[in-house]
Structure formats: structure tokens, C-alpha cells
Amino acid sequence: MDILTYTPPQRPETVEEIATTIVQKLKHANQTLGVAESLTGGGVMAAITSVSGSSAVFYGGVVSYATPLKQEILGVDGQLIAREGVVHAEVARQMAMGARKVTAHGDNETTWGVGTTGVAGPSLQDNKSPGTVYIGIASSGGAWAWGPFNFTGDRDEIRRVTVREALCLLRDVVEGRIPGDGSGVEGRG
Template sequence: MTSGAARVLRRLQERGETLAVAESLTGGLVAAELTSVPGASRSFRGSVTAYATPLKRDLLGVDGGLLAERGAVDPDVALAMAAGVRRALGADWGVSTTGVAGPDPQDGKAVGTVHVAVSGPGGVRKVAELRLNGGRTDIRRESVRSLLELLSGELGENAGAQDTEQNGGN
């Protein structure tokens, strides 16, 4: 998976831009993937693992009413997390993951429901809803890959034509 992280970091460096990460279900895996690349510190500012819903509100500025109404597994929550971490850590780009890795549904959402989002310069706001199959490890790993691919696309890099539901989800 490191090739996706390396591609994103290379493109950020070429553009002279920085990245911050907000993670929920991935619990730090995105940050770990990015920091496994030598020289990541040139573009990677840091991350917030906001696993508990109140942290999404308190640290990332996600609207409490939105969280109360829809729960944490929501595309607008993912976008707010990405924008919030971008603001909080002073980065050009912010990305986020939120979803249900299992074993049980959460907030009425099925296991494998994941939202990954990007917030960037010039008003860039992009979110992808994923329906992933497999166990916790598979869902979390595919969430990281999908997020890096989404960001790569927004950075103008052809990340390849892999389907974000490649592991069989619908």
C-alpha cells in the first residue's frame, strides 16, 4: 500500500503543499502509511485520531447537531472532519475516514459502510462512500487505500482505474 502514500507525498512535495489527517475507524493507519515513506515530514503535518464521537466535535469542529442527527458515519461528517483537521493543523489539504469496521453495526449503519473525504485549497471538497466486505482488518486496510486514491485524484495524479469497491463490496 505504501506506493499510494509515496505517490501522494511526492505530488504534495512537488506542489509545495501539506497534508493533515483525521481518522476514526482506521485508528491511525493512514498516518502510519504516510510516515512509512522516507521524507514524509516534508509534506505530512500530523494527524488526529478522533475515535470517540465527542472528539470529532471538540477537536475537529464537527457540528454537534449533525453528529446527534446522523451519527458519526455520514458523508457530511467525513467532510467536516477533513476540513476541521486541515484548519486545526494548518495544512493545505485535510483528509478523513469514518465508518463501521465491525463486528457490529453502528448508528444504524451496516458493517463496511465507510466515508473518506478530502478538503483542499480552492474549495475542494470531495467525499466517497464505500461499501466494503470482509473483516475488520480488510475494511480498515481498504479504507486507507481508497482515501489515498481519492486524494491522489484530487492532486491531479492518475492513481489508476481501480474501483473503490474492488474487494467485492456493493
């Protein structure tokens, strides 16, 4: 799998506007969302659930800050983690797939999964610098990851920018503006 660097375009919308657009698009398409977060610590879920009516599309999520939770709850490959660490494109992709799986219930499959992993700082993790981030998105059609992003700023800024970019990527994929095999690292789920 090739890892491609992706430079996010300038985006004028606020996080609230992006989250609102996602909720509206998912409602209109009768689709749902599950999230798995690491460095963002629930920020993506908070942005989505801040939108009135989000309960119609948001099934839930997992904050898997601890590495064992990524394996045990989300199903991220332990050998991958041992070999590459948790700050890796394939980990983000598998987290997004895991988000779909753990939030499905009864006969209700989760349409979209999002996964975030990276280093917020202030220290290195897995020999990766603060600001190194990967974002995964999964659907029944496949699973993809984008990165490495090299965000700058302090810990809070890196987390904020990651939430924003995860929401932008999800919106762009849902709207068909970014195909799964376009700007990111592709893999099949």
C-alpha cells in the same frame, strides 16, 4: 446535498506505492497534508509517514475515535451528529476540513485534509452495517466526501481497504484526475 454511491476502480498499486506518489506530488507542489481518522485508527497517517521524506509534507493528524473529539477538536457539527450519527458523508467532509484546521501552525496553512469515518465492525453503528465508509478530502478550494462505500471482509480488511481507498482518492484529487464535484458528494468548506 446528494449522496452518490462510488465504486472504486481496480487499482494495481500497493499502499506504499500510492503513499510514495502522494508524498512526491505534494513535495513537488510545495503542499502539505493533515489527516483526521476514525475507523482507520491512524492507518492513513502510518502509510504516509512510512515514506522517507514525508516530514516535508505531513503536518500531523488526529485519531478521533470518540465522538466528542470529532466535535471538540475537529469542529464537526454536533447537531449533524445528533441527527445522522458519525457514519455520514458530511461528517467525513467536516473531519477533512478539521484536519486542515488543527494541523495548521503559525503562518503555515495545511493544503489538504483527509477524513475517514465508518463502521469496521463487527457490530452495527448508527444503524449502519460493517463496511459502510465515507472518506472526505478538503482543500482551500472546497471540501468533498465520497461514499457510502460498502467494503466487505472482517474488521481488519475493512480498515485496510479504507486506508487504501482514502490514499487513492487523495492521490487522484491532487493529480486532478477526480474533480471535487465529480464522483463524490460535494460541499463547500
